[in-house]
Amino acid sequence: RTTAVSADVQIDDVWRGDGLLVVMKPSGLPSQPTRSGEQRHLYGALMAREGYVGLHHRLDTPASGLVLLTVDRRLNKSISEALKSGAIERRYRVAVLGDPGTDGVWNQPIEGKTAKTTWRRLTTDGHASILDVTLSTGRTHQIRRHAAEAGFPVLGDRRHGGAAGRAWGRLALHAWRLSFTHPATDE
Numbered sequence: 645r646t647t648a649v650s651a652d653v654q655i656d657d658v659w660r661g662d663g664l665l666v667v668m669k670p671s672g673l674p675s676q677p678t679r680s681g682e683q684r685h686l687y688g689a690l691m692a693r694e695g696y697v698g699l700h701h702r703l704d705t706p707a708s709g710l711v712l713l714t715v716d717r718r719l720n721k722s723i724s725e726a727l728k729s730g731a732i733e734r735r736y737r738v739a740v741l742g743d744p745g746t747d748g749v750w751n752q753p754i755e756g757k758t759a760k761t762t763w764r765r766l767t768t769d770g771h772a773s774i775l776d777v778t779l780s781t782g783r784t785h786q787i788r789r790h791a792a793e794a795g796f797p798v799l800g801d802r803r804h805g806g807a808a809g810r811a812w813g814r815l816a817l818h819a820w821r822l823s824f825t826h827p828a829t830d831e
Contacts, residue, residue, distance in 0.1 A: 655673075655686065655690065656668045658710060660715075661826065661829075662716075662828045662829050663714060663719045663828055664712065664714060664715065664716075664719065665690075665714075665715050666713075666822060667686070667710070668708070668709065669686050669703050669709060669711050670708055671707065671708040671815065672706065672814070673685065673686055673705065674686065674705045675702035675704075676699060676702060686699075686711065687699045698713055698717065698719075698723070700712065704815065706801075706815035706817075707818065708817075708819070709736070709818045710821070711819070716828075718828075719827055726824060727782065730780055731824060731825070732822060732824040733821070733822070733823040733824065734778065734822060735777065735778050735819070736817055736818060736820065737766075737776060737777075737820050738775045738791065738798055738817050739772055739775075739799045739800075739812065739816035739817075740773050740775060740791050740796040740798055740799065740816075741771075741772055741796060741797050741798075741805075741811065742771070742796045743768045743770055743773050743796075744763070744773060744794060744795075744796045745765065746764070747762075747763060747765065749761065749763075750790035752793055754783040754784070754786060754790075755783070755784075757781075759781045759783045760779070760781050761777060761779060761787055761790045762777070762778045762779075762780065763775045763776065763778070772799060772811075773796070785803065785804060788803065788817070791804075792804040792805060797809070798815060798817055799811050799812035799815075800813065800816045801816075
């Protein structure tokens with residue numbers, strides 16, 4: 645099912661089952677209300693459509709990809725706990741400036757809190773690389789900050805990427821996989 649948020653933004657359902665919903669968030673759409681008062685956001689559009697949704701994780705506005713929501717309040721606690729414990733695997737495809745090597749872990753603290761980003765290079769031309777990234781924690785701008793601190797900023801990242809922010813038309817970060825055990829069905 646697709647819901648029009650405005651004439652130019654669509655939200656596509658990817659999966660729905662037993663109180664959970666996974667949608668594809670487009671780049672440029674905030675996950676939730678912003679400080680600037682942006683009226684168009686994923687949460688508001690889905691609340692209008694569903695009547696209730698629980699938003700347990702977010703994607704940065706310029707990022708795209710999969711977002712997991714509850715449409716049954718009884719699943720809120722178990723989904724929240726699964727995200728905090730790392731039982732929900734979140735994977736991203738990210739294009740970075742340079743070649744960080746074949747694989748690695750970035751684990752610099754973010755704002756004094758533990759943060760762990762694991763990555764594997766999928767391809768490179770020496771000037772830029774595509775990484776498959778897995779988060780063990782979920783700090784604000786975690787992938788973007790870790791990549792920039794390591795010297796391999798995300799292409800299109802205008803906040804943390806320096807010159808790499810101008811090298812691509814949008815943030816080259818996409819949440820492509822969510823893997824978890826359904827709390828109601830154990831599937």
